[in-house]
Amino acid sequence: MTDIRVRFAPSPTGYLHVGGLRTALYNYLFAKKNNGKFILRIEDTDRNRYVEGAVENLIKALKWAGLEYDEGPDAGGDFGPYMQSQRLEIYKKHADELIAKGHAYYCFCTPERLQSLREEQEKQKLPQAKYDKHCLSLSKSEVEKKLQSDIPHVVRLNVQPNQRIVFDDIIRERVEFDSSNVDDQVLIKSDGYPTYHLANVVDDHLMQISHVIRGEEWLSSTPKHVLLYDAFGWKRPKFAHLPLLLNPDKSKLSKRQGDVAVEDYRDKGFLKDALVNFVALLGWNAGDDKEFYCMNELIEKFSLERVNKSGAVFDLQKLNWLNAEHLRKMDDQIILQLLKREILNSEFPVSPDASRSGSILNLPDNYLLQVISAMKERVSFVKEFITTCQYFYTAPVEYEQKSVEKNWKTDTPEQLKKLREAFASLNNPSKEDYEHTLAKIAEELNIGKGKLIHPLRLAVSGQSTGPGMFDLLFILGKDEVVKRIDTAIEKIVLRDGSF
RNA sequence: GGCGCAUUCGUCUAGCGGUCCAGGACGCCGCCCUCUCAAGGCGGAGAUCACGGGUUCAAAUCCCGUAUGCGCUACCA
Numbered sequence: 001m002t003d004i005r006v007r008f009a010p011s012p013t014g015y016l017h018v019g020g021l022r023t024a025l026y027n028y029l030f031a032k033k034n035n036g037k038f039i040l041r042i043e044d045t046d047r048n049r050y051v052e053g054a055v056e057n058l059i060k061a062l063k064w065a066g067l068e069y070d071e072g073p074d075a076g077g078d079f080g081p082y083m084q085s086q087r088l089e090i091y092k093k094h095a096d097e098l099i100a101k102g103h104a105y106y107c108f109c110t111p112e113r114l115q116s117l118r119e120e121q122e123k124q125k126l127p128q129a130k131y132d133k134h135c136l137s138l139s140k141s142e143v144e145k146k147l148q149s150d151i152p153h154v155v156r157l158n159v160q161p162n163q164r165i166v167f168d169d170i171i172r173e174r175v176e177f178d179s180s181n182v183d184d185q186v187l188i189k190s191d192g193y194p195t196y197h198l199a200n201v202v203d204d205h206l207m208q209i210s211h212v213i214r215g216e217e218w219l220s221s222t223p224k225h226v227l228l229y230d231a232f233g234w235k236r237p238k239f240a241h242l243p244l245l246l247n248p249d250k251s252k253l254s255k256r257q258g259d260v261a262v263e264d265y266r267d268k269g270f271l272k273d274a275l276v277n278f279v280a281l282l283g284w285n286a287g288d289d290k291e292f293y294c295m296n297e298l299i300e301k302f303s304l305e306r307v308n309k310s311g312a313v314f315d316l317q318k319l320n321w322l323n324a325e326h327l328r329k330m331d332d333q334i335i336l337q338l339l340k341r342e343i344l345n346s347e348f349p350v351s352p353d354a355s356r357s358g359s360i361l362n363l364p365d366n367y368l369l370q371v372i373s374a375m376k377e378r379v380s381f382v383k384e385f386i387t388t389c390q391y392f393y394t395a396p397v398e399y400e401q402k403s404v405e406k407n408w409k410t411d412t413p414e415q416l417k418k419l420r421e422a423f424a425s426l427n428n429p430s431k432e433d434y435e436h437t438l439a440k441i442a443e444e445l446n447i448g449k450g451k452l453i454h455p456l457r458l459a460v461s462g463q464s465t466g467p468g469m470f471d472l473l474f475i476l477g478k479d480e481v482v483k484r485i486d487t488a489i490e491k492i493v494l495r496d497g498s499f
Numbered sequence: 500g501g502c503g504c505a506u507u508c509g510u511c512u513a514g515c516g517g518u519c520c521a522g523g524a525c526g527c528c529g530c531c532c533u534c535u536c537a538a539g540g541c542g543g544a545g546a547u548c549a550c551g552g553g554u555u556c557a558a559a560u561c562c563c564g565u566a567u568g569c570g571c572u573a574c575c576a
Contacts, residue, residue, distance in 0.1 A: 189574040220571035378537040453534040465536040
C-alpha cells in the first residue's frame with residue numbers, strides 16, 4: 001500500500017475561512033488516522049490577488065486550531081518549496097512536456113478576441129462558451145516566430161472532444177463528464193504563472209499526494225485534472241469532494257451573513273476545541289450519537305466514507321452550545337492558563353483607577369482557581385469569563401435599578417447589618433462558614449435563606465445574578481465583603497432616601 | 500443557457516429493503532431541582548423521509564423522471 005499523503009492547499013486571501021478550516025481538518029484527521037503526512041501548500045499563483053501577510057495569518061490560524069502540518073512553507077519537507085510562486089520553472093517544464101506530446105499548445109489570442117468570441121457564441125445561443133482552438137492550427141514556424149517576437153501568449157490544454165471522462169470520488173462514488181463540455185483550459189498564463197489546474201496537478205503528483213480532499217466547488221474542474229494526469233501518464237490520486245458549508249439561507253457560507261474567518265471566532269472567545277469539534281460534525285459523523293469530541297477522538301473515529309454528500313448550514317447556536325460544553329469539561333488549570341494568556345495579550349480593558357483589588361492577574365492562582373470553578377457552569381465564553389472575573393474584582397460596583405427594585409426591601413439594611421457583623425467576627429472563613437453563618441441568621445429572623453441571599457448578592461456584586469453566593473463571598477474575601485455591604489447600605493439608602 | 504452535485508424535524512444528522520406511522524443533538528415549550536443565572540433531570544411540540552412514477556410480498560432506503568437548491572462555466576482559486 002502506498003503511503004498516505006494529503007494536503008491542504010489554500011490560496012492566501014487574507015484569513016482562514018471556516019470552510020477552509022473544515023477542509024484542512026478532514027485532511028489532517030485522515031492523515032493522522034492513517035499514519036500519513038499532512039502537508040500545507042500555498043497556492044499563490046494569482047499575482048493580482050496577492051495580500052500582504054495573508055500566508056502568515058493563515059498559518060497562525062491553522063496552528064491555533066491545532067492543525068500542525070508535517071511539511072509546509074515554514075516546516076520544511078523534501079518536496080519543497082511549498083509556495084507555488086517559488087516553483088515557476090517546474091510548471092514551465094511540465095507545460096513544455098505537454099506541448100511536446102501534443103496535449104497542450106501555445107495560444108496568442110488577445111483578451112479582446114476571446115471576449116468577442118464569447119459574445120458571438122452567446123448570441124448564437126450555443127450551449128456553452130468554449131475556446132475555438134484557433135491557435136491549434138498555427139504551424140510550428142508561425143508559433144516559433146510569434147514566440148521570438150515576444151507576443152503575449154498562454155499555454156492551453158488540448159482537449160479531445162467526445163470522450164467520456166470517468167473518475168471515482170470517495171464521497172460521491174462515480175462521476176462522469178463528456179470531454180466536449182471541457183474547455184481548452186489555460187495552463188500557463190501570459191505572466192508566466194500557472195493556473196490552479198496545472199500547478200495543482202503537477203504539485204500533487206510531485207509531492208506524491210495520495211488523496212485529494214477538497215471542497216465540492218472543485219468537482220466540476222476535476223475532469224480537467226484527470227485529463228492532465230492522463231496526459232502526463234501519471235497515476236491519479238483518489239478524490240474526495242467535501243460538501244459545502246452554507247449560510248442559514250442555504251447559499252454558500254459568506255462574509256455578508258456572519259463571521260467566516262476562524263480568527264473572528266477565536267477573538268470572540270470560542271475555544272479551538274469547540275470550533276474544531278463543531279466544524280468536524282458539519283458533514284461527518286461516526287454513525288453513533290456522540291457529539292462531544294476532542295481531537296484525539298476525532299482522529300480515532302474519522303473516515304472519509306462517513307462524510308455526507310450535501311451541504312450543511314453553519315448553525316451558530318449549536319456552536320455556542322458546544323463551546324459551553326467544552327468549557328465546562330475543561331480542566332481548571334488549563335482555563336487558568338488560557339485566561340491569563342487572553343488577558344495578557346488582548347486589549348482587554350483593565351480599569352486603571354479600579355477601586356478594588358486591581359487586575360485579577362494580581363490574585364494568587366489558588367484564588368483564581370476558585371473563581372474558575374465558581375464560574376464554569378454559567379459562563380460559556382472565554383471573553384465572558386474574563387469580563388465577569390474582572391467585574392467582581394476591579395470594577396466599581398454599580399447597582400442596577402432593576403436589581404435594586406427586585407431585591408432591596410425596607411428591612412434589608414437591618415438584615416445586612418446583622419450579616420455584616422456576623423461575617424466580620426469570622427476568622428478566615430471558608431465557603432461553608434459563610435453558609436452556616438447566613439443560615440443561622442435566617443433562622444434567627446425566621447425567614448428563608450433566599451430572603452437574605454438575594455439582597456446580599458445585590459449588595460456585594462450589584463447584580464441579581466452571578467456565581468454561587470458562598471463561592472462569591474469566599475472569593476471576595478471577608479474584608480471586601482464587609483466593605484461592600486457597608487457601601488451598599490450607604491449608597492442605596494442615600495440614593496433612594498426613603499429607607 | 501450548458502454541465503455537474505445534492506434533497507430525512509427550523510438546523511446538524513441516524514437510517515444503507517422489513518426492527519421506522521422515522522431515532523439522537525441544537526434550538527423552542529413545560530415541569531422538577533435550586534440562593535440567582537446557568538448546569539442537571541424529566542416530559543412535550545416539531546419530518547405526509549422534495550414531488551411523481553416504477554421494481555418488490557415489502558421502499559426514507561433500489562431505478563427513472565420532474566421540481567427545487569447549490570457549485571462550476573475566467574489568463575480566480
